[in-house]
Amino acid sequence: MSPVLQSVSPALCLFGVLTLLLCPSGLCDCKMPPPIAHGSHEDVSSFLSFTTVTQYECDEGYVLIGEPKISCTRSQWSSPAPQCKALCLKPEIENGQLSVDKNQYVKPENVTDEDHYIESENVIVQCDAGYGVVGSQTITCSENRTWYPEVPKCEWEAPTGCEKVFTGRKLMQCLPSPEDVKLALEVYKLSLEIRQLEQE
Template structure:
């Protein structure tokens, strides 16, 4: 809204100011368009809904399309969007605005139209052809298939790229046309290794070869390689390298139980591996070969008391072996 006429610097009690709706707005008949200077020297109130936005004409949906209300209504200042159905493309303005005009408000332009998507024939390629030869126009999602010609030389042509193209937009195919060319990778040889799959005398585009190394060697690189479009192996041909011997060896050891208390019901637990220094004699007595000492063997079967002595254990083992031989 805006006040009509000229504005004074001050008003007497009882005077009023008339308002009018701005362009793009209409007056709501049930509300007043003026304010009055009251005895308390305050202006009377006026409703914010006195003037409301005008609306542009409702737009019918064109054939093969739909209309979306961007701001939720056809009111002044709002927008509408036209969207074509699948398989059709838009000709004209996608967005229209409800804007001012001499008579009030109107749309910023005429509604667009939606036409059927069509494609011209896809390109021809050297050393190949497509299945759409002889067709002048292709509808939406129509497909053509490319194939390579038979080569006149000893090596065949490989098709590089997508073999099938689809009409996906007005005059637009799903990808660039493929190429037909000779792609041949060199024979892959690996020293100290062998090929386990992909055998052949010639290796053309997308040929796969797998390797493994001989015993004692490890593979450096990828076990599976593929012949790429530039006639090289990708990843590169691997190599088999000799394994290095371990730098350290773990010395045998005697393990002790987690609970070293020998007073338990089962006594101490012995590790089956005992490290014996050369030319060492156990501190325990060893039975004579001439006369078996059964008592010594029996004593070894009773639970041991006190901390373990490796030489006592070794003495028991030797006594048991000699006793069995003499028996």
């Protein structure tokens, strides 16, 4: 045996004995770390450590729910693997607004961005007066980072008998000055009178 191997051999032997004493076969062996959807993991165990430590991280557009690091001692993981939940961009609703079903889901502390909603979170669409929901009023953030069903629209629908009132209101919202609104209303009134004369 070479002098180099003779000097290294006692150290290797001592390390092997310590390994057997501190971590007998079958007690420290852990199965592969549990995989997670939309994320990855890596071994971050320290050198010569008898504890396996795995760190998880999520793909872009997903947020980690649970412990980011789990360790394995005596063939058991310290906790279940975390999950990567999808983040959905806040839907833009013209002529409407959003409300969240607060009782349905509690947003985790690490999700502070008000422009995003987390997977399984429900959003309720409420249209402005005179507008009706076209599509599903309740939508849910899905695993693929899209809303399901698709985001509805708020379309104009004047209730029966209120057409003239809502027409005037729309003119006031669309035109820049009261004078323009007055002129538009006069033109509208004139067109109604002409229509009535044509029907007689």
